[in-house]
Amino acid sequence: MDKKIVYSAVQPSGNLTIGNYLGAIRNWVKMQSEYECFYAIANMHAITVKQEPAELRRRTLELAALYLACGLDPENCALYVQSQIPQHAELTWTLNTIAYVGELSRMTQFKDKSQKHAENINMGLMDYPVLMAADILLYQAQYVPVGADQKQHVEIARDLAIRFNNRFGETFTVPEPLILKGGAKICSLQEPTKKMSKSDENPNASVYLTDGKDDVLRKFRRAVTDSDNEIRVSDEKPGVSNLINIYCAFRGCTTEEAEREFAGKGYGDLKLAVGETVADVISPIQQEQKKILADKTYLAEVLKAGAEKAYKAARRTLSKVYRKVGFYQGE
Numbered sequence: 228m229d230k231k232i233v234y235s236a237v238q239p240s241g242n243l244t245i246g247n248y249l250g251a252i253r254n255w256v257k258m259q260s261e262y263e264c265f266y267a268i269a270n271m272h273a274i275t276v277k278q279e280p281a282e283l284r285r286r287t288l289e290l291a292a293l294y295l296a297c298g299l300d301p302e303n304c305a306l307y308v309q310s311q312i313p314q315h316a317e318l319t320w321t322l323n324t325i326a327y328v329g330e331l332s333r334m335t336q337f338k339d340k341s342q343k344h345a346e347n348i349n350m351g352l353m354d355y356p357v358l359m360a361a362d363i364l365l366y367q368a369q370y371v372p373v374g375a376d377q378k379q380h381v382e383i384a385r386d387l388a389i390r391f392n393n394r395f396g397e398t399f400t401v402p403e404p405l406i407l408k409g410g411a412k413i414c415s416l417q418e419p420t421k422k423m424s425k426s427d428e429n430p431n432a433s434v435y436l437t438d439g440k441d442d443v444l445r446k447f448r449r450a451v452t453d454s455d456n457e458i459r460v461s462d463e464k465p466g467v468s469n470l471i472n473i474y475c476a477f478r479g480c481t482t483e484e485a486e487r488e489f490a491g492k493g494y495g496d497l498k499l500a501v502g503e504t505v506a507d508v509i510s511p512i513q514q515e516q517k518k519i520l521a522d523k524t525y526l527a528e529v530l531k532a533g534a535e536k537a538y539k540a541a542r543r544t545l546s547k548v549y550r551k552v553g554f555y556q557g558e
């Protein structure tokens with residue numbers, strides 16, 4: 228039987244955080260041997276907010292190297308750059324004609340980003356979920372491994388798939404978000420009710436995958452907690468809960484095990500233990516990323532092979548879509 232298809236992507240819009248790793252990339256690695264996987268670098272999504280062109284290009288390659296350094300195997304999955312596959316934009320246009328302005332303007336991320344970038348509320352920002360739906364549907368993906376913040380977008384992709392299939396006949400696989408417990412919502416170290424984000428202006432709020440051990444330890448040391456000194460997970464203790472959550476996600480232990488381990492200890496002990504655990508995991512990734520980045524030829528080959536594989540799959544779906552909607556495709 229054919230393997231089920233998995234699709235996901237990350238935007239090269241800033242330094243990746245441990246949230247991106249735990250919520251997404253780490254799970255992608257686990258899925259690559261069992262599924263047919265397509266993992267993209269979503270540079271078309273990235274330009275919905277202003278990007279410095281040279282930096283965007285550099286970050287694209289850095290992200291590709293990071294994918295490999297985290298353990299994605301180009302023999303097992305297609306790693307490619309979104310803008311190299313023209314069908315993403317083409318399918319977006321078609322899906323735009325069945326997507327409603329009302330549903331797009333109600334998206335949480337659109338509302339947040341419109342507030343944050345009030346000077347640049349462009350059509351791309353609003354159309355972002357349709358491009359994301361096109362990404363997923365082009366590859367007939369069954370599963371979309373993402374963090375909790377992307378759930379609403381995968382749901383729009385589902386809605387559009389169902390709507391299109393109803394109107395034009397079975398065309399798209401209806402995708403499901405795959406949100407694994409534990410790392411699905413890593414929060415800011417400074418405002419622990421908010422998600423950790425690569426675009427946060429406060430560098431102490433996020434732990435980047437590129438941070439050195441000293442920075443990691445310092446950021447955790449400064450993490451916001453609360454005034455009692457009890458190490459347990461609770462809605463009233465978002466800062467401490469976040470630290471325990473990060474610890475468990477990296478250690479592979481349960482909350483109860485972590486609470487037992489830290490019983491009677493202070494916040495300082497917890498912060499140090501989380502910092503060291505995180506640094507131990509990310510430092511070999513950094514070394515590997517550096518090595519891969521030094522070999523630009525290899526990196527280009529990986530992305531070329533990925534794009535070729537993606538192109539074949541994307542072309543097949545788009546041609547089916549064009550036939551269904553009645554576009555002339557030559558004789």
Ligand code: TYM
Nearest residue numbers: 235236237238246247250251269373374411412413422423
């Ligand atoms: P992006 O680049 O914002 O984030 C990439 C992935 O990281 C997850 N994530 C988190 N997980 C846990 N805790 C956090 N604090 C955290 N922050 C981010 C995100 O949920 C995501 O899985 N729109 C997408 C990129 C995209 C995409 C797609 C994803 C484009 N096309 C198709 C899936 C399928 C995005 O902006 O992710």
